[in-house]
Amino acid sequence: MPSADASQPALADAAASWPVTGSGDLHRDGWVVALRADQVQRPGHPEEEPFRRIVMEHPGAAVVLALDEQDRVLVLWQYRHAVGQVLVEIPAGLLDQGGETPEQVARRELVEETGWEASSWTHLVTTWPSPGISAERAHLFLARDLREVGRQGFVPEHEEAEAVTGWVPFEELHAAVLDGRVQDAPVIIAVLAARARGLA
Structure with missing residues (x-):
């Protein structure tokens, strides 16, 4: 196998900051996300x-792929208004409490969303789901x-109050990911990462 071209950057993400000549808020109402417009200089x-x-x-x-002793995945069927669908998802939540590590958020969200807790935790991957527009970083x-x-x-509210939880064999979820029946990005990434690492 040929080695990487020495003229290319290293095969790793790297911190960078291009000059911003101006910035202004487009939307900021105190709920989770905000939008701003930056003027960026090359x-x-x-x-x-x-x-x-x-x-x-x-x-x-933080996102949780929870597997029981029978290699079943704890999943949720939850309505998502932005896409107009009920998606097959796995437990997840925001790092919005301050002072919590991603793993602490994952532990809390697993309990809050499903009523289950886990004693064994493995970090799978960390991703930028949509870096072209969003600063969100997801820890799986x-x-x-x-x-x-x-x-x-x-006490769940809004969409969470209508979510249905259940157990699905990992192999069935893996197949649903590969044939496109399940399209939620965190589910896809978690399932494929767990399989690639030989953890499921």
């Missing part, structure tokens, strides 16, 4: 006009050694 090209980029500010999320975990504990006083 480095080393002061003769060029800055270009406009819309940024969705987002606190990030595999959870095992599950036990039912109830929702610990959490």
Whole structure:
């Protein structure tokens, strides 16, 4: 197999910051996300006009692929208004409490959304789901050694109040991902990452 071209950058994401010549809020109402418009300058090209980029500010999320001893996945069927569909999903939640690590959020969300907790946790991957517009960073975990504990006083509202939870064999979910019946990005990434790493 040929080695990477030495003239190419390293095969890893790298921090960078292009100059921003102006910025303004487009929408900010205190709920989870905000929109702003930045005027961005290409480095080393002061003769060029800055270009406009819309940024969705987002606190990030934690996502849980929970597997029981029979290799069944704990899934949710939940309505998502933006896409007009009930999606097959896995437990997930926002890093919006302050001071919590992604794993702590994953543990909390698993309990709140499903009433189950896990004693074994493995970080699968961290992703930028839509970096062309969103600053969201998603942390995906595999959870095992599950036990039912109830929702610990959490009362679901809105879409969550109508969500249905259930157990699906991993192989069936994997097949549904591959043939396009399940299209939620965190589910796809978690399932494929777990399989690729030999964890499911």
